[in-house]
Amino acid sequence: MQDINYDSKLLEIHKLGRGFIFNDFSGRAPSGREYNILHNASCSWILKCNTNVHKLFFEDEIEAIEWLSTNRVSNWKLCGTCKPSLSLIYSNPPIKPSPSLETKGLLKS
Numbered sequence: 001m002q003d004i005n006y007d008s009k010l011l012e013i014h015k016l017g018r019g020f021i022f023n024d025f026s027g028r029a030p031s032g033r034e035y036n037i038l039h040n041a042s043c044s045w046i047l048k049c050n051t052n053v054h055k056l057f058f059e060d061e062i063e064a065i066e067w068l069s070t071n072r073v074s075n076w077k078l079c080g081t082c083k084p085s086l087s088l089i090y091s092n093p094p095i096k097p098s099p100s101l102e103t104k105g106l107l108k109s
């Protein structure tokens with residue numbers, strides 16, 4: 001994770017088009033659910049942004065999800081324009097509890 005402190009750096013990351021840019025508009029405030037937005041680095045909105053609002057750069061989705069789930073919990077959302085694909089969020093169905101082996105043992109005796 002890197003802070004993006006300069007507009008020139010923001011543009012550079014956008015041009016490279018790799019990774020994710022997080023617009024940390026509301027920080028930890030609950031309104032972040034609406035205003036803290038995760039973009040693909042290549043998103044066209046990045047050209048309309050500037051670093052007056054705190055920005056963060058994540059190289060990959062693991063880094064992005066780890067940081068967001070720790071530091072912003074649910075106070076953020078995905079950009080509706082570039083729709084970053086975070087397969088880790090959606091491809092991990094909850095693990096079903098396995099049948100208890102102890103119960104089976106009791107039935108036998």
Ligand SMILES: [Zn+2]
Nearest residue numbers: 039043079082
């Ligand atoms: Zn976007």
